[in-house]
Amino acid sequence: MQPYYGITIDKQDQEHLYIQVYKHLRTLIFNNSIKPHEKLPPIRKLSAILGVNNVTVVNAYKLLEEDALVYKKIGSGTYVAPVEDELENERDMEERHRIVPYDFSVSSPTADLFPVKDFKIVIDEVLERDKGYAFGYHESQGFFPFRQSLSAMFGGSKVALDPDQIQIISGAQQGIDLVAKSVLDYGDYVFVEAPTYTGALASFKLKGALIVEIPILEDGIDLEALSQQAKKLKPKLIYVMPNFQNPTGYCYSVEKKRGLIEIAKSCGAWILEDDYAADLNTGDALVSPLSAYDPYDRIIYVKSFSKVLMPGLRLGYMVVPEALQDEIALAKHATDISTSGLLQRAFDLYIRKGLWDRQIVLMKRIYDKRHAVISRYLKSHEVPWVHYHLPQGGYNYWITMDAALNADELMWRLNKKGVAVLSGSTFYHLQLKSSSFRLSIAAIDEKEIEAGLGIIFNEIEAMYHEMSGSKPGLMKSQVL
Amino acid sequence: MQPYYGITIDKQDQEHLYIQVYKHLRTLIFNNSIKPHEKLPPIRKLSAILGVNNVTVVNAYKLLEEDALVYKKIGSGTYVAPVEDELENERDMEERHRIVPYDFSVSSPTADLFPVKDFKIVIDEVLERDKGYAFGYHESQGFFPFRQSLSAMFGGSKVALDPDQIQIISGAQQGIDLVAKSVLDYGDYVFVEAPTYTGALASFKLKGALIVEIPILEDGIDLEALSQQAKKLKPKLIYVMPNFQNPTGYCYSVEKKRGLIEIAKSCGAWILEDDYAADLNTGDALVSPLSAYDPYDRIIYVKSFSKVLMPGLRLGYMVVPEALQDEIALAKHATDISTSGLLQRAFDLYIRKGLWDRQIVLMKRIYDKRHAVISRYLKSHEVPWVHYHLPQGGYNYWITMDAALNADELMWRLNKKGVAVLSGSTFYHLQLKSSSFRLSIAAIDEKEIEAGLGIIFNEIEAMYHEMSGSKPGLMKSQVL
Numbered sequence: 001m002q003p004y005y006g007i008t009i010d011k012q013d014q015e016h017l018y019i020q021v022y023k024h025l026r027t028l029i030f031n032n033s034i035k036p037h038e039k040l041p042p043i044r045k046l047s048a049i050l051g052v053n054n055v056t057v058v059n060a061y062k063l064l065e066e067d068a069l070v071y072k073k074i075g076s077g078t079y080v081a082p083v084e085d086e087l088e089n090e091r092d093m094e095e096r097h098r099i100v101p102y103d104f105s106v107s108s109p110t111a112d113l114f115p116v117k118d119f120k121i122v123i124d125e126v127l128e129r130d131k132g133y134a135f136g137y138h139e140s141q142g143f144f145p146f147r148q149s150l151s152a153m154f155g156g157s158k159v160a161l162d163p164d165q166i167q168i169i170s171g172a173q174q175g176i177d178l179v180a181k182s183v184l185d186y187g188d189y190v191f192v193e194a195p196t197y198t199g200a201l202a203s204f205k206l207k208g209a210l211i212v213e214i215p216i217l218e219d220g221i222d223l224e225a226l227s228q229q230a231k232k233l234k235p236k237l238i239y240v241m242p243n244f245q246n247p248t249g250y251c252y253s254v255e256k257k258r259g260l261i262e263i264a265k266s267c268g269a270w271i272l273e274d275d276y277a278a279d280l281n282t283g284d285a286l287v288s289p290l291s292a293y294d295p296y297d298r299i300i301y302v303k304s305f306s307k308v309l310m311p312g313l314r315l316g317y318m319v320v321p322e323a324l325q326d327e328i329a330l331a332k333h334a335t336d337i338s339t340s341g342l343l344q345r346a347f348d349l350y351i352r353k354g355l356w357d358r359q360i361v362l363m364k365r366i367y368d369k370r371h372a373v374i375s376r377y378l379k380s381h382e383v384p385w386v387h388y389h390l391p392q393g394g395y396n397y398w399i400t401m402d403a404a405l406n407a408d409e410l411m412w413r414l415n416k417k418g419v420a421v422l423s424g425s426t427f428y429h430l431q432l433k434s435s436s437f438r439l440s441i442a443a444i445d446e447k448e449i450e451a452g453l454g455i456i457f458n459e460i461e462a463m464y465h466e467m468s469g470s471k472p473g474l475m476k477s478q479v480l
Numbered sequence: 481m482q483p484y485y486g487i488t489i490d491k492q493d494q495e496h497l498y499i500q501v502y503k504h505l506r507t508l509i510f511n512n513s514i515k516p517h518e519k520l521p522p523i524r525k526l527s528a529i530l531g532v533n534n535v536t537v538v539n540a541y542k543l544l545e546e547d548a549l550v551y552k553k554i555g556s557g558t559y560v561a562p563v564e565d566e567l568e569n570e571r572d573m574e575e576r577h578r579i580v581p582y583d584f585s586v587s588s589p590t591a592d593l594f595p596v597k598d599f600k601i602v603i604d605e606v607l608e609r610d611k612g613y614a615f616g617y618h619e620s621q622g623f624f625p626f627r628q629s630l631s632a633m634f635g636g637s638k639v640a641l642d643p644d645q646i647q648i649i650s651g652a653q654q655g656i657d658l659v660a661k662s663v664l665d666y667g668d669y670v671f672v673e674a675p676t677y678t679g680a681l682a683s684f685k686l687k688g689a690l691i692v693e694i695p696i697l698e699d700g701i702d703l704e705a706l707s708q709q710a711k712k713l714k715p716k717l718i719y720v721m722p723n724f725q726n727p728t729g730y731c732y733s734v735e736k737k738r739g740l741i742e743i744a745k746s747c748g749a750w751i752l753e754d755d756y757a758a759d760l761n762t763g764d765a766l767v768s769p770l771s772a773y774d775p776y777d778r779i780i781y782v783k784s785f786s787k788v789l790m791p792g793l794r795l796g797y798m799v800v801p802e803a804l805q806d807e808i809a810l811a812k813h814a815t816d817i818s819t820s821g822l823l824q825r826a827f828d829l830y831i832r833k834g835l836w837d838r839q840i841v842l843m844k845r846i847y848d849k850r851h852a853v854i855s856r857y858l859k860s861h862e863v864p865w866v867h868y869h870l871p872q873g874g875y876n877y878w879i880t881m882d883a884a885l886n887a888d889e890l891m892w893r894l895n896k897k898g899v900a901v902l903s904g905s906t907f908y909h910l911q912l913k914s915s916s917f918r919l920s921i922a923a924i925d926e927k928e929i930e931a932g933l934g935i936i937f938n939e940i941e942a943m944y945h946e947m948s949g950s951k952p953g954l955m956k957s958q959v960l
């Protein structure tokens with residue numbers, strides 16, 4: 001009862017007594033004088049100690065409960081809620097791992113790969129160096145030295161990148177949203193690959209745009225379909241992921257890249273290039289961004305760091321055509337003024353110290369091993385009712401089953417066996433059913449990949465068998 | 481020349497030679513082997529060292545120049561740019577201070593007041609505790625323990641705030657933008673106070689809304705004008721700052737608060753309450769948020785931390801009516817997925833350690849002193865051609881001159897004398913000319929306030945004299 005005797009109630013105060021009691025208890029909980037799972041005094045006892053009505057304490061406890069700071073056990077009393085419950089839960093990977101030991105659904109790296117120590121060093125160094133200025137107003141376009149180091153480090157094949165072309169964003173999703181805001185009007189057509197990243201669709205739809213899906217093939221978007229529809233509908237924007245497309249993992253050929261640019265030019269569309277994984281090129285071929293082939297300055301390039309580092313960093317950048325720079329900067333200002341100065345400064349230092357380059361090498365090494373396992377497995381388990389394509393990097397595999405099989409059903413059946421995949425139906429605007437699904441190796445290690453694939457392929461075989469009423473091994477054409 | 485001998489050029493490499501040279505030089509600059517303002521070798525010399533063509537080095541230097549990593553001095557050569565120039569500049573407050581010694585235009589605290597040490601401690605503690613999870617995916621609505629501590633600490637008069645009602649945002653501007661996104665359609669009417677915060681207008685206009693200005697009086701918005709227009713135009717949204725309004729510093733009376741809520745209810749409008757400064761209440765009267773008087777759950781409350789801490793923190797929260805919670809969370813997801821997890825966790829700890837409360841006390845003490853100086857000055861310099869209103873907190877003063885005087889002209893004249901104020905014309909949607917201006921005491925200390933006010937009042941007197949062709953001292957009515 002000790003901490004409670006320290007509570008002083010002022011009956012002259014204009015503040016209600018129960019609010020005074022509530023605030024005192026809150027402080028005791030926050031400063032750990034009453035510990036998680038510790039029982040609060042019974043109502044009568046506390047009212048006696050404080051010299052207040054029972055009702056006062058009842059109301060104070062109620063407020064604490066509404067704040068989720070305490071919880072009730074029926075017939076037992078009121079206890080302090082463990083405020084760190086959520087922290088513990090999320091760190092409790094073993095729990096998740098116990099339920100889903102084979103998780104091919106997550107498309108970002110696991111927390112253990114994040115370079116925490118490096119980040120601690122750069123953040124400390126920034127706070128030491130810049131003090132309060134790290135939290136001052138920052139240019140909407142982004143902290144200049146950061147744009148400088150980005151232009152130097154991420155030029156790729158378009159080396160001569162000017163810091164003035166760069167717009168800092170709070171992650172790739174914001175980049176897509178800024179484009180929707182500054183380029184699209186209500187009722188405009190936006191062309192997307194099918195399948196595609198549905199987070200982008202959400203931004204386009206919020207702006208009132210009309211979505212048209214163009215199929216993607218193994219060497220890039222279907223240029224014929226694109227060209228036909230473009231003539232007819234005159235899209236304002238074409239949204240693509242030319243390298244390691246999500247969810248398919250496909251890369252555009254150079255011809256397709258050039259073809260896309262010409263079609264966009266001829267119908268007056270902007271191209272929005274979402275580069276979420278080109279850093280993770282583990283193959284031999286060069287993967288250049290579209291802009292390397294663009295003579296017209298019509299490509300808005302959006303770059304995420306989430307796939308090499310962590311999604312919660314909320315930092316990325318875009319390269320903006322000259323004609324759109326003012327509009328994008330204005331839209332950024334109206335959206336959130338600027339991206340966190342601290343994070344921009346920390347990441348700037350992270351690049352300048354060469355730590356980003358080191359992290360890429362580490363991540364590639366890890367993904368390389370995983371790619372080796374999955375491609376070895378796929379090659380040695382060829383069956384006619386499963387089609388796949390080996391990507392040269394990234395971490396997504398697009399697996400297509402016999403057209404009569406439903407990937408939603410597969411997803412739910414696998415779920416019961418501890419395997420998570422994403423059904424193809426997740427990645428379309430209109431299509432409700434798909435015989436394809438996505439495997440991501442971003443958050444699953446080699447041993448689990450091997451075992452998980454075994455379960456997946458057994459399940460597909462079983463589904464195929466049930467569907468055709470025949471023994472596995474028959475050709476697709478014989479069944480349909 | 482020493483570092484240059486370490487450069488190795490691979491003539492078999494598929495990468496162009498000049499790009500290889502560029503990348504090597506870039507590394508030397510980044511790792512400080514060549515120092516800021518150090519001269520790069522003459523073209524011929526470096527080509528000789530590396531065994532490459534002159535043109536190769538010329539092109540490499542050109543790329544470095546485009547990255548702003550080097551600069552040229554005509555007739556002298558190429559030098560390494562001081563990458564920290566911007567850092568030094570912005571820290572060089574003396575420079576700004578030399579040009580504008582009396583700055584009443586800035587409306588956020590100066591960097592020296594930011595609790596850097598406290599933030600360093602909480603960030604380090606979070607990284608130590610949560611490791612990579614601090615950068616993992618976070619709920620769009622916000623990190624739960626953070627919402628928990630916010631609901632406990634910021635309840636104000638609406639104490640029983642539920643963490644589920646809270647939406648974390650990357651600053652107040654984002655909150656306004658999310659409301660525009662989820663509530664407004666193209667062509668909807670939005671009512672705003674006149675004058676108002678123009679950053680909000682930008683968000684509404686981007687969404688294609690039509691803005692209608694309703695005058696604000698010393699005790700709050702003009703209810704009669706509001707009610708008339710509301711009946712006619714049926715606004716979707718009414719945007720207000722009921723406490724220490726920006727730019728006027730006016731507070732709504734309780735009657736006006738209730739009246740506004742009833743009008744909104746009757747025309748079916750949502751109210752967007754922007755609370756940027758209620759923490760800085762230095763008067764005796766309580767300033768309750770609108771929601772304290774709202775029986776209809778029609779108020780979206782947006783809260784900024786920028787004015788107590790720093791604008792570059794990019795963190796805030798909103799309290800969302802139940803009917804809008806899903807839409808706002810979806811809009812947040814489409815905008816930037818979530819706010820930085822690291823910042824949410826750090827600020828959560830900052831609150832739980834009681835550091836926020838301490839910072840408020842500190843800031844109030846500082847502002848209190850500044851208020852005392854300015855109100856003493858104003859009271860002892862009463863002239864008939866200047867009207868003002870003393871706010872009970874915040875940091876904005878709205879000064880209105882004789883209607884024949886133009887605040888734009890005053891602003892430019894003061895500018896030449898080292899005084900910065902913001903002309904009233906900045907704060908309107910349509911009105912191009914104003915005889916009012918805003919003084920902000922957020923970033924100017926007592927001594928400067930006193931001296932700056934002297935210059936301002938002298939200038940107004942001079943303008944009045946020129947305009948009326950008479951000696952100061954005449955009544956306004958005699959002039960017009």
